[in-house]
Amino acid sequence: MRNRFDGRALRALIATAACSVMLSGCGLIFQNHEKRADAVLQPTPGNATRGTITLIERADGVQVSYSLTDMPPNSDHALTVHERGDCISVNDPEASPVFALPPERRTASARSEGELGNIHADATGSATGFIVATDVSLDGVRSVISRAIVLHREALDPYASAPHNVGPALACGVIRR
Template sequence: MIRVLMPLAAAALLTACATPTGPTASAQLQPTRGNTTSGEVRFTQQGDQVLVSGEVRGLKPNAEHGFHVHEKGDCSSGDGMSTGGHFNPMGKKHGAHDGSEHHVGDLPSLKADAYGVARFNFASSSIAIGSGSSDVVGRGLIVHRDPDDYTTQPTGNAGPRLACAVITRM
């Protein structure tokens, strides 16, 4: 009997470890006026990090595109400008996501393949889901036309907004 129960208990434990334990959120990117970029992004809180994964289509092939959480969860303007600036509750300078100083909303740039599709999966200790000053739920998510230069203040010179979404709790 114990020989039967031990493998079952081990399998249950492994399954529990693989299942997201924290809050989750998602964003359904819709093209801004005159663009065709769209996609889906999922955010999962895992301890003090958020796992961010997704796919964005309709990008310039073989190019990088700025990717940011913006202040307001409002895509009503048609050009994405109603989301305001980058989400920056700590008042820091714009910079690379993995740099020592950056906005909470500064995410790694997306890298499109030869078909204009960017698939990504990264962890962020800058953002949070569901609580705290770095909570991105209810904020805007923007994909930009150009790569982020990580130095131009306060935007990174990433160009026009190709797609917009509101991050919603699941």
Template sequence: MKQRIDGQAVRRFIVVAAASLLGLSLAGCAGFFGPHEKRADAQLVPTMGSAARGTVTFSERSDGVQVTYNLSGLPANSDHALQIHERGDCNAADGSSAGRIFAPAADELKPGARVEGDLGNIHADENGGATGFIVAPDVSLDGVRSILSRSVLILRDPSDPYFSSRSAGPALACGLIRQ
């Protein structure tokens, strides 16, 4: 017994099959060719005698690295430096194992030059919390100015961008920057 196949049904089947295959292949390409955001995170833990802690997220953008922070345990209504330091080491109780502030271009030697690792100052509210973001145009998540595998620190005092050799006080919290 021969079965007759309707021409319109065959065309519909071919169109549906082609659309499915095209959708599958484009979905695979989107994963390959689509935008890949470079991102890293740091979990900050308090140094000895401090209650400061939180998270800092780094996302690469066309104008630099967006540094988003969500912190707690800071002194109420206070300003603090947020800095990247050379070594990804927060093992010392006071955060000193993180080393010096990150400065790949040796800008710390030039008077009035802002060092790449000095991200700026943050403000804690009346509850000791600080949330917000900073765009750091002089660092990246790869290459010579990469901050990956380095440390991010919150320091007791605000930094002075015109005197980068001046200390911003002891570290309140330290975290390793990881992808």
């Protein structure tokens, strides 16, 4: 007796194979493509602070993860994003101001979008953690890509109604994709 392949069975087999091939490609299409950027902070002249910053865009804002070393022990420092991706002029507020949107695009907040928050160094002068920055993004008008991210000597005053001097930069890096 000869084995005969039923036409319907052959079509079902081909359809099943085609679906398998199509679905295996869906993983590439539907996987999470997070927006991410990084910066390597190098010490400014006369300082030793260094580390890495990773920025990942999330639904609630940009998560700014940091791992920093060689900071003064038990100290607080401001982390800011500056307009220009230039670490040479970060100590000159006129040459490299903190990132801020034009007044017509700003929220009612008194702080600039580039004022990310404060970082606390432990007794060994290290700091690891994250800040969620709700006023910036990794694309569009609020993008921090190609801007300088700076760790300052002093901390931001959370109750200040206007930007204030947070001291010179301890470390600086440029945010890159």
